Each structure stands twice: as structure tokens, then as C-alpha cells.
Amino acid sequence: MILSVRDLRVSFRTEDGLVRAIDGVSFDLAEGEILGVVGESGSGKTVSLLAVMGLITDPNAIIEGSIRYKGRELVGLPARELRRLRGNEIAMIFQDPMTALTPVYTIGWQIAEQIRAHQNISKSKALERVEQLLAEVNFPNPHEAMSRYPHQLSGGMRQRAVIAMALSCNPALLVADEPTTALDVTVQAGILDLVRKLRSTHNSAVVFITHDMGVVSELADRVMVMYAGRVVERGSRSELFSDPQHPYTRALLGSIPPLTGEKPRRLPAIPGSPPSLLRLPQGCAFGPRCPVRYEPCVATKPDLGTATHAAACFRVAQA
Amino acid sequence: MIDNNEPVLETRSLSKRFSIGTRFSAEGRRTVHAVDNVSLTVRRGETVGLVGESGCGKSTLARCLVRLYDITDGELLFEGDDIASKSLSELRPLRRRLQMVFQDPSASLNPRRRVGDLVAEPLRIHTKLSSAEIKKRVAELFDLVGLLPDHVMRYPHEFSGGQRQRVGIARAIALNPDVVVLDEPVSALDVSVQAQIVNLLADLQEKLKLTYVFIAHDLSVVRQVSTRIAVMYLGSIVEEGPAEEVFTTPAHPYSQALISAVPIVETTPGGTRKRIILSGDVPSPLKPPAGCRFHPRCPIAVERCRTERPELKERQPGRKVACHFPTLA
Numbered sequence: 201m202i203l204s205v206r207d208l209r210v211s212f213r214t215e216d217g218l219v220r221a222i223d224g225v226s227f228d229l230a231e232g233e234i235l236g237v238v239g240e241s242g243s244g245k246t247v248s249l250l251a252v253m254g255l256i257t258d259p260n261a262i263i264e265g266s267i268r269y270k271g272r273e274l275v276g277l278p279a280r281e282l283r284r285l286r287g288n289e290i291a292m293i294f295q296d297p298m299t300a301l302t303p304v305y306t307i308g309w310q311i312a313e314q315i316r317a318h319q320n321i322s323k324s325k326a327l328e329r330v331e332q333l334l335a336e337v338n339f340p341n342p343h344e345a346m347s348r349y350p351h352q353l354s355g356g357m358r359q360r361a362v363i364a365m366a367l368s369c370n371p372a373l374l375v376a377d378e379p380t381t382a383l384d385v386t387v388q389a390g391i392l393d394l395v396r397k398l399r400s401t402h403n404s405a406v407v408f409i410t411h412d413m414g415v416v417s418e419l420a421d422r423v424m425v426m427y428a429g430r431v432v433e434r435g436s437r438s439e440l441f442s443d444p445q446h447p448y449t450r451a452l453l454g455s456i457p458p459l460t461g462e463k464p465r466r467l468p469a470i471p472g473s474p475p476s477l478l479r480l481p482q483g484c485a486f487g488p489r490c491p492v493r494y495e496p497c498v499a500t501k502p503d504l505g506t507a508t509h510a511a512a513c514f515r516v517a518q519a
Numbered sequence: 520m521i522d523n524n525e526p527v528l529e530t531r532s533l534s535k536r537f538s539i540g541t542r543f544s545a546e547g548r549r550t551v552h553a554v555d556n557v558s559l560t561v562r563r564g565e566t567v568g569l570v571g572e573s574g575c576g577k578s579t580l581a582r583c584l585v586r587l588y589d590i591t592d593g594e595l596l597f598e599g600d601d602i603a604s605k606s607l608s609e610l611r612p613l614r615r616r617l618q619m620v621f622q623d624p625s626a627s628l629n630p631r632r633r634v635g636d637l638v639a640e641p642l643r644i645h646t647k648l649s650s651a652e653i654k655k656r657v658a659e660l661f662d663l664v665g666l667l668p669d670h671v672m673r674y675p676h677e678f679s680g681g682q683r684q685r686v687g688i689a690r691a692i693a694l695n696p697d698v699v700v701l702d703e704p705v706s707a708l709d710v711s712v713q714a715q716i717v718n719l720l721a722d723l724q725e726k727l728k729l730t731y732v733f734i735a736h737d738l739s740v741v742r743q744v745s746t747r748i749a750v751m752y753l754g755s756i757v758e759e760g761p762a763e764e765v766f767t768t769p770a771h772p773y774s775q776a777l778i779s780a781v782p783i784v785e786t787t788p789g790g791t792r793k794r795i796i797l798s799g800d801v802p803s804p805l806k807p808p809a810g811c812r813f814h815p816r817c818p819i820a821v822e823r824c825r826t827e828r829p830e831l832k833e834r835q836p837g838r839k840v841a842c843h844f845p846t847l848a
Binding site for chain 1 (some may be wrong): 558562572619677680681709710711712713714715717718721736738739740742743764766776778780781782783784785794796797798799800801
């Protein structure tokens, strides 16, 4: 296991009370595996990965649980040690490439800086490596692109540059947070292809966060569905998509309009909206919107259990 | 049948150009051809879906349709009457019949006013209703879009994204418009909430006999709501036809690539879909390529495509394609 997260809890102290962003998340990631994390806004998918990266610096945040990277505990690790891992062994790609790049330096400079921060090589060697990397992420003219500033590139090209930066040190773990959400579908298709290629050439493990079920079903080996700070279902891609168990997963899959075949007159929509993390129900967080809720759901939170394909639902456990 | 309904909104060779830069900037004054020679007919009761990538001009076209932008060239007919060059005061009586819903409800609703006021505003401007009548109408509208009566006193920030979009919709339909132009109405919403709004829009269309122009980049949502589809690329329509036909047998190579790129949930592993990955990026509308504008990225482009620009022509009944070599059955 390259990454093991156990019972991770992240809360934020706010004026209105304690916001439980993550409430007991556990998962494992093996080498060369792509884990898809799906959920809506506020489900905790981003916060859980920020915690893994040690990027939650808010003094009001309370982080509990264990995050082990190659057997080494990351929670409580000094910032200096973390910095040595981040960008080197663990790399990230964010949703908006414009905020991940500085506008005042060229693409080539920025990627070379990243390489030189972690490896002891000369500037010219680093620049050679940058050109290789840009070619690897399908820049049509890598040499020319190195002297470009971020604003001179299109959104898709910027995201490619960020990916090139993330790959610059051959990371063992790549965390991608909605990397294609801001992009057009035709550009997205190219980026997804790239992520797949990386996994096969570098054998990197990838955690891919998205709200798009379609993207997950194309890319991920295993999938984790999150709702209101908890994992409600996990399983392999085929288990999850051909046999979804949790009422939320089912409803979510049902509410996506189909691209082919017969089109429903009305979409089976999920009533209501996701709960506020300040006022989570005592029982199952999906309970108030769930079509099959019954008495046990109101008082206690269902557990996920330990099976490879598992759903945190009393109805599923009962069946 | 909708096909025989009279056109309610029609564009003829409509173009919108923006000038950018000044004579002092490095490249001098330049012109962006945001919408280029678009002819589109919207018939009463139908939903025309406009799809295309960012920068293809779909939002600009939408804003031209309701005359939020001045039109550079061409005609815009509303019930046969050219409104392309009408003055603002001449347009005012038409505004109530042509409404728009925007993508980001938190940006289009004034945060300092109660939502009841926001929905009442068009009624105050365009009708002579008394305040009691306005109050009654607002309550009716809230009920229609699925908001509770006591919500009128709240401020926009007190709502979730989905509810805010309901407010935006209530405001757009307050004056019983004929046509509603929806610019990415569900894109900012969570997946589980999107379906609610899509259903609401379908219900309202049926109840109020609305005509929609629906813009979205999410193709599966567009398919769900549209009767007809127009695919745009770099300011022009490259394909137009009945929604089902365009989705099952796209004729233009760009539509084919666009539809094949949508990731869908496949329950059978492997899947049978063939994906066309386009090389390169959408060219800048500042200097569009000569000939067919899609040719630098087109997998089947030949010499002719580089020089001769294909016209949007009816190739089969109801199906228009702008390509020298369309794939048609």
C-alpha cells in the first residue's frame, strides 16, 4: 500500500459552530492504482485530499486520524519534512491551472524551478528535462512553449503544463482535484488519456477527485462515493457501476440524463439538497432525502464495514 | 407537430463583432468575430439546444437573441418583425416577451434585496398591477417554481444554489414571456440538484407553453431538454437538426468528436463507444483559419477544406450541415 488513510476526521472551528468536513474516512491505495473519489460540493472530497497533502494550514482546523504514506505517518509531520515529499514524491493537480501557475514567470522557468527544488541538477539539465516533459504531455511545440507565460496559453494547455510540473519528479502518488472540470469535453478527453498513460508509464498511483460519474467510470479502477463528509459506498469500478448499493449512489446515477438510448420523460431527481455541515442529522446524513429510509436511519449513522464493495446503509446491511 | 409551428424567433445572417485594443496597443485595433453569419429559426413550443465548446459564441448569440448586445450585422426577427436595430425604448414592450435565465444565480440576483422584491421587479416595471396584485402574483410564481410562500422575505444568500436558480426562473417567467433564453442554467448546480431544475423547466414549458433556447456545455442535459440542436464552432453553426438524429448520427466531424468525447457511465466494461480525440485547440476567433474553420483539427480534411468554406446547407429534410463531406445515411 502506498497510501493508507484511517479514520480521518477534519473539523473547522467557526463562529457558527464546528463544521465537520470529514467524519471518519478510511481508504487504501496501491501502487499504479487509480482511485476515483466522487461527490457533490461539500461532500468532503477536496478537504480529505488536502489533509493527505498536509495543505490544511487553517489554525481553526482540527485534524485527527492517521495518514500513512509508504508506512510513514504524515499527520503531525513537521512542515519541512512534508515539503520534501510534496512536489517530489507526491504531486498535485488542481481544478484551476491559472491559480497553480504564477503569472509572472514563463512555463519553462516554473517547471525547471520545481525540478531544481527537489533534485540536485544544473539549470540547463533541468530545462532539457522540461522540454521532454512538455513533449510528453503533448505540447505541439515544446521548445517554444517553454518561453510562454501562462496567460498566453489556452485552458487545456495550462492544465497540461501543470500536469508536466506534477510529473517532473516522477511522483509515486498523484492527487488530481477536478482537473478537467473547467475544461471542454474534447480537451478533457485528451487529459484523461494523459492520466491513463502516466499510470502505465510511471506506475504512479492516482487519486482522482471529480463530481462527474462519467469521468470516474472511464478512468478509475476503484471508486469511493462521498456524501456529507463520509464515504457512503466504495467498490471496484465494475461493482459500483453495474451493481450500485447505496441509495445515494443509485439516485445519483439515475439522475444523470442518458446520452444514448431512450430518454426519460422526467429525470428521477433526488429531492432536497445536501445538508449543511453545521447541522448534520444525528443519523444517516442522506436520510432526509432517502427514498428507503426507515427507523434505524434516524438515530444512528450506518457504518461502511470492511468488505471491498461496501455501502454505509442499514437497508443494504439488512438485505 | 412542432415542425409546422410558426417561427417565433429567427436570425438571418446574424453577426456580432467586438473591437478590442486601441490604436496604441501592440497589435492595433482588432476585431473578434464572436458570432459569424448565423441563421437559426426557433419555432413556437420547441426547445433549441445550442452546444459547443467555450469560446464558440453560444453565449454571445444568446445575448444577441434577447438584444442584450447590439447586433453588428444581419436580422433578428421576433414574430416576423425585425428587432435587430430597434432602439431601447422600442424594445421595452418586447422585453416582457423575451426573457433570459443566467448561469450563475448568485451573480444575477442582487444580494441586498429580498427575493420577493426581485421577482416583483419585472411586474412593477412592465405591468400596472396594484401592490396587492403583485404580491399575489409573486406567491403564485413561487408556488410554480417550487419555493415556499415564506421564502419571499429571504435574501439570496439564504438559499442553496438550486433554490437560487428557481428564483432566477421565477423572475424570468413573471411576465408570461413567449421565449426564454437559458444560458447554462444548470451548470453551476450539483448533479443531484440539476435533475430537479431540468424537470422544473420541462414542467413550466408544458404549463406555460414556453419556447426555450437552451445553452449548455453538458451534452446529456441538452439532449434531455431539446427538440432541436444547433452545434456551434468558432462563431458559426456547423450542424443543426432534430436532437435525437444529431445525437445518434452526427453528420459533421466536429459534432462527432464532441459527442464521442462525453464520458458516460458504462456498466459493461470495455464499452463499444469509439472516441475521437481532436488534436490542437480551438483557434482564436481573432484570426480564424481560412476555408472551413474546423479544418486544422478535422480528421477528414482535404485540400478543398483549406480554401473553400462550406455553407450550412440542408442535406436531408430538417438536417443542415456545414461540411463538404458530411456523414449522412
